[in-house]
Amino acid sequence: xxxxxxxxxxxxxxxxxxxxxxxxxxxxxxxxxxxxxxxxxxxxxxxxxxxxxxxxxxxxxxxxxxxxxxxxxxxxxxxxxxxxxxxxxxxxxxxxxxxxxxxxxxxxxxxxxxxxxxxxxxxxxxxxxxxxxxxxxxxxxxxxxxxxxxxxxxxxxxxxxxxxxxxxxxxxxxxxxxxxxxxxxxxxxxxxxxxx
Numbered sequence: 001x002x003x004x005x006x007x008x009x010x011x012x013x014x015x016x017x018x019x020x021x022x023x024x025x026x027x028x029x030x031x032x033x034x035x036x037x038x039x040x041x042x043x044x045x046x047x048x049x050x051x052x053x054x055x056x057x058x059x060x061x062x063x064x065x066x067x068x069x070x071x072x073x074x075x076x077x078x079x080x081x082x083x084x085x086x087x088x089x090x091x092x093x094x095x096x097x098x099x100x101x102x103x104x105x106x107x108x109x110x111x112x113x114x115x116x117x118x119x120x121x122x123x124x125x126x127x128x129x130x131x132x133x134x135x136x137x138x139x140x141x142x143x144x145x146x147x148x149x150x151x152x153x154x155x156x157x158x159x160x161x162x163x164x165x166x167x168x169x170x171x172x173x174x175x176x177x178x179x180x181x182x183x184x185x186x187x188x189x190x191x192x193x194x195x196x
Contacts, residue, residue, distance in 0.1 A: 033194050040187045041163035046128035048074030049196075050121030051097035052114055053133040054104070058169070058192055059097030062131055065196035073097065077124035084116050111151045122160040129163040131195050136170040136177075149179035157185040167195035 017024050025031035049071050053059040066072055073096045085094045088103035098117050104110030114132065121130045134148050148168075157164060166188045168176055173190060180188040189195040 029194070033189065036187050036189075037163070037165070040185065041165070042161050042185070044129045044163055045161075047071045048126060048128045050074055050077070050118075050124070050127040050130045051133075052100055052117045052121065052130070053097050053192075054099075054101045054110070054135050055133070056097075056099045058133050058167075059099055062097055062133070062192050062196060065193045069196055071196070074124075074127045077120045077127065079120035079124065080117055083120065084113060087113060111147065115151060115155065118155060118164070122155070122157075122162055122164065127162070129165070131165050131167065131192070133167045133169070133192055133195075134176075136168040136172040136175070138170075138172040148176055149183065152180060152186055153183050157183075163187070165189060165195040167192045 014024065023034055025034055047070065049066055051059055051062045051066075051073060053062065063073060076094060076096045076098070080094060080098060084098070084100075084103060085092070087107050088094075089106055092099075092102045100110065100113050100117060104113045107113055114134070118130060118132055121127045132152075135142060136148065148166075152164075152166065155164070164186055166180055166186060168180075168188065168190065177188050177190065180186055187195075
């Protein structure tokens with residue numbers, strides 16, 4: 001109804017949509033985000049999400065967003081604990097979300113560490129989907145990170161049947177989003193909440 005006078009109680013429609021398996025958009029931006037996901041990603045087969053982040057704060061934001069969407073952080077794959085954790089400082093213990101920045105700074109190759117983490121998440125049967133947060137910074141100190149499109153394309157997503165969404169932040173975000181949009185099987189978003 002255009003006026004809303006005939007709509008009735010929202011809870012009735014929410015229950016009917018849920019029962020029918022209808023995904024509900026909460027607004028125009030949400031509709032665009034959902035279309036992007038349906039267009040580019042395989043279907044999420046369960047609620048267990050792996051999160052790779054360059055920031056503990058972004059990891060907490062991702063957990064909050066997962067909770068709002070009825071999703072949860074899956075168990076940390078053993079491969080991450082075995083292959084990635086030893087590369088970092090002795091005090092840095094990994095959990096899901098995986099805070100990659102201390103390890104990336106110690107090794108000097110953030111994308112290599114992120115690649116090991118994302119491949120382990122994608123390969124693990126206990127993880128149903130992956131959210132990767134990547135910095136998009138134009139600073140010369142971070143120029144290796146601007147190679148994110150080549151890095152994501154190199155993950156060979158065709159071998160996995162799980163959604164991978166990328167959330168970018170930083171002053172170079174729009175440029176990298178444009179490039180990432182060209183990669184099959186990846187949906188890219190401008191915030192962690194929208195990615196989740």
